[in-house]
Amino acid sequence: MTGPAPAPPAVPKSASALRLIGTLGGFGALAGLLIVAAFTATQPRIRANKAAALAAAIGEVLGAPDRYDTLYVSGDALSRDLPTGQTAETAEAVYLGWRDSLPIGYAVVASGSGFQDNIKLLIGYDPATSRLIGMTVLESKETPGLGDKIYKDTTFGAQFSQVTAPLVGVKTGQGTGRPNELVMITGATISSRAVIKAINTTLERVGPLLLAHQKELPQ
């Protein structure tokens, strides 16, 4: 006569599919909630930071404008509206600076591959005279101590308020005094050439659009 059947061994039951999905779904919802809350809290500040950084860069390359207009490259003209299918982040923008109600120049983003990785610059440009007004480096991963002189060497940077485009790079001491010559940094010729090439290619493409736009501005 057997006694009562022994209790079945305590095997951990694999949770039902419903419970699994429920757990994941619940945590997913919680995660979403937390992230959206953080997003709404931080977005205004992030946008303000980006706008301030951009304004500072534009101020630096255009010589302190009072304000600037954002224009987008749309086909082969500039327009105030975003080109179809693009957002504020993906569209190519140029910035028109004003001082005392007069236009003082355009700020254009130029990029190209440098020695180590891509370089991104902002240049101030006056299409009527083909003159550059200023240059600032937005992004660079060039070699510290060598290539990074493109933003650390003040003599190099100061040249950008006097040269005309298209630029021609010359080594120190080999300049002939022409207005489009840019003296490259000793020991960082490749990074310097990258800067020159980025500026030339961008202005070659965008320059005519800027010129056309400038002609239509009220003088």
Added chain:
Amino acid sequence: MSPARKPPPSQELIKGIWRENPVLVQLLGLCPALAVTNSVANSLAMSAAVLFVLLGSSLLVSMVKRIVPGDVRISTYILIIATFVTIADMVLEATVPLVHKELGAFVALIVVNCIILGRQEAFASKNSVGRSLLDAIGMSIGFTLTLTLMGAVREVLGNGTFLGHPVFGPSYEPWVIMILPPGGFLTLGCILLVFSWLKRRGEARAKTTPAVAGTVVREAA
């Protein structure tokens, strides 16, 4: 499951600093340890982010450990960690945009940092909220100390500055390689060698002296 087996709570805090240091002993989280330690400021910012994520995740995981079915626990942990990382990323971008730019993708990469997931799996899912919190703090302190040490060595030697302030005179020629990628590998390698040598010496010394009461119980993984 005798509670007497568990070491005292203070031990949970201290172990992360030296004996079970996440970077030097467990060799986890090496990607950020090498990538963002080219300056002390970056090291501190990354450590702050990791502290936030580790604390938050350990807290949450330990609170919900009973209601999470075993089959989906890893996915849940990753979800929780990813949430805190996203929040940390956004907060950093809003408060210190320049540092955030230097850290770049590595804040987001905290998600796959083995330290965080490792602590959830090995500790937070099996211990009380209080202990998990102490564990998280201890590990974070260990992480911070290691990264700051690396950041200090690399910045002082490679840039001549500490937190941006020049340390040597103007005639110091910075050892630029230290702030470049090879410098990261070399610095961590040397630190590990010194650490290992110290440990060997400590063990050799322990062998020659009689066993001291209170030698720490090795915590079961």
Added chain:
Amino acid sequence: MGDLIWILVSAAVVNNFTLAMFLGLCPFLGVSGKVDTALRMGAANIFVMVLTALAVWVLNTFILPFAPYLRIIAFIIVIASLVQIVEMAIKKLSPALFRALGIYLPLITTNCAILGLAIFSTNRGYGLLEGLFFAVGGGIGLTIALVLMASMRETLELADVPDFSKNMGLVLILAGALSLAFMGFAGLFSSAA
């Protein structure tokens, strides 16, 4: 096309994923002294990376513009699922390969190279083709680093070094030397004009 080749070569050697961008260090430092295993690991990674690049493009183009804050979560979920699917597929299609890869497959999920690829690709605004070339280049770079380190460690096993250094410290210093060597690739594509 030149741009795409630059992206691939840059990710493979000039800005090597492992030696310059510090991604994929777990397999890199944990790989045994077997070149064979390293090659297989690298191949598995390249495969997952290409699939990830594809998935990331789909996410970035169609889904994430509506919820950019869900980027990290979406990426990690997609990567984890991809690795799971790849693992199941390999198990079914080639049990021999599955046995050979063993533990390495699930580890690819926490491999920072895959998530790093997704994030870098997004930050740089790569489209579909650029993302794919980036993935292939990065994968090749990772494989090169893995194979080189594996072959160095084969020799390291027999080296006559002090006892206390027979650990990760020496491996990292070797990695530093390797990284230094790869720095020589900088300027590979710079224009002479």
